[in-house]
Amino acid sequence: MPAGDTPSKRSYHHGDLRAALLDAAIEVIGERGLHGLSLRECARRADVSHAAPYRHFADKNALLLAIARRGFERLAAAGVAAMDGVGDPRDRLDAYGVAYVRFAVDNPVLFRVMFTAELDAAEGVEAGHVVDKGGEEGDEAGAFELLVESAAALIDDGDDPREAALAAWSLPHGLAMLVLDGRIPPAEAATPAQVERLMRTIFAAWRGPLS
Amino acid sequence: MPAGDTPSKRSYHHGDLRAALLDAAIEVIGERGLHGLSLRECARRADVSHAAPYRHFADKNALLLAIARRGFERLAAAGVAAMDGVGDPRDRLDAYGVAYVRFAVDNPVLFRVMFTAELDAAEGVEAGHVVDKGGEEGDEAGAFELLVESAAALIDDGDDPREAALAAWSLPHGLAMLVLDGRIPPAEAATPAQVERLMRTIFAAWRGPLS
DNA sequence: GAAAAATGTTGACGGTGACAACATCCGCTG
DNA sequence: CAGCGGATGTTGTCACCGTCAACATTTTTC
Incomplete structure (x- = not known):
């Protein structure tokens, strides 16, 4: 149980990961294009493990x-x-x-x-x-x-x-x-x-x- | 030389791999959509190894x-x-x-x-x-x-x-x-x-x- | 306060793009 | 005709990706 977490870090749970992933995805697409989007990169930007997105989107397609x-x-x-x-x-x-x-x-x-x-x-x-x-x-x-x-x-x-x-x-x-x-x-x-x-x-x- | 080659196998060289890859790619896109395209699948359909396409296209993008x-x-x-x-x-x-x-x-x-x-x-x-x-x-x-x-x-x-x-x-x-x-x-x-x-x-x- | 549901993590598998090193074939020059 | 060099195809490899399963932690519910 990490105590001294930075202002944003909500220890284990993210707070609103779903929205964060959407924002991250839009950002990534803007930078690398649509085919340059990856769920893992979105997860990275949301400071979350690579499989976390699957708790909010069944699929990469679902995110899109x-x-x-x-x-x-x-x-x-x-x-x-x-x-x-x-x-x-x-x-x-x-x-x-x-x-x-x-x-x-x-x-x-x-x-x-x-x-x-x-x-x-x-x-x-x-x-x-x-x-x-x-x-x-x-x-x-x-x-x-x-x-x-x-x-x-x-x-x-x-x-x-x-x-x-x-x-x-x-x-x-x-x-x-x-x-x-x-x-x-x-x-x-x-x-x-x-x-x-x-x-x-x-x-x-x-x-x-x-x- | 061309010679009487069997309809398909041309021993080592393909004959016209570049065109075959283009056709295969169009076929694949038609079946699986644009994001479902892979160079390796095109190579497979052209009966060629997975890296062969790189002799004709610098890049997946170059193919497209x-x-x-x-x-x-x-x-x-x-x-x-x-x-x-x-x-x-x-x-x-x-x-x-x-x-x-x-x-x-x-x-x-x-x-x-x-x-x-x-x-x-x-x-x-x-x-x-x-x-x-x-x-x-x-x-x-x-x-x-x-x-x-x-x-x-x-x-x-x-x-x-x-x-x-x-x-x-x-x-x-x-x-x-x-x-x-x-x-x-x-x-x-x-x-x-x-x-x-x-x-x-x-x-x-x-x-x-x-x- | 414990069971249940939600959310996040770790680990693994197959597929993919890309490159390097190697193999084979073709055409050309001598 | 020998052989040499470039074009073409192959094998092996690496990092990355999507996806799933198993596990951990937190929150909610009764």
Whole structure:
């Protein structure tokens, strides 16, 4: 029973290892990339033995899934917040798109894990938002539903608003991916402000569709 | 010399191990996903010892990069072919987008490796096409240049055609990603024909921008 | 206060990427 | 045709990783 422990050390138990592991994982991915992530390294950074993570995550994949879940929650919140108070449906789609790309640029690791991991095929994530199977509330409607509603106001009756929403989703998603992959010349997307301007230009050019 | 060799065993040397490894790798990724790829498994499938791949690829990353290179070549070819003979600039953009998504759906492994791998940061790939440093011909202009040209004919003088081309690139790219990730409800994108119809609907809705 | 559940540790196993040293084969020069 | 050198494939090895089982410690519950 080690007595004189440093301010942080909680002797045997960690306190909130689960959260610490998630943070460590995000940090590691940011430094070494997704394939450079290892549970052991996360354990090391959390000052814990190499097998400790298995008390909180069944699997390496489970850890990534938890990260993705966190990301989807934040993305949905950002989308909802961006559309909040915006009345015109087209402006709502614009606002959503801008928030979407902004989120991706501000949280590259989360966004990558959300959409790059192969945990996709594995259940737990669906249609852009996390599925809470047997979850507590399940009140997370997903920002996609709001997209559909906004798109519905823009198209002819009889057309499928979900397809319009997909169009409204695909553009920011593609742009975000290209920016994150560095596929857009740095000259075009060096600073965040530049990215936002580019985004707005593109969305403006794209305005007028969906009808 | 070649001689009448039995279909398989070529005594000591393989014949064309490099290509065999690429094929094996694509196969493995298709079966087990990107993170399930291992050089040793590729070597096994090529009937070769576990270190043989290192005579052809400096690195696991080098293998992936070679796959990405192959993909970009084919994608560019498909894009060029799709636009060939199409006169109207807007129709050219449409044709490119359709070919783009079609390529992604038809070659999910290639597309994934092209845009998901972290080899992006490492040089060798740039702005959607492979950079042939000191390569032989380097005549690969990249389909992106054709996009820029087509977009240039659609926008006001003074606007940057590259930004318009980015808009024209982002939409199919995002759609392709979402389809590949299974993020689009299967009901919307179950069969290839369905995907193509969806694509055309989206592009039609999107028509009229860029001016 | 003891049993039970939760959490953390140690040790082990097979698989993997990467390298070094060695073996074999091919093509070329003389 | 001899043989030599480079290309290609092999064996052996090392550290690291994911995962599990067995064990230790702490907290919670009755």
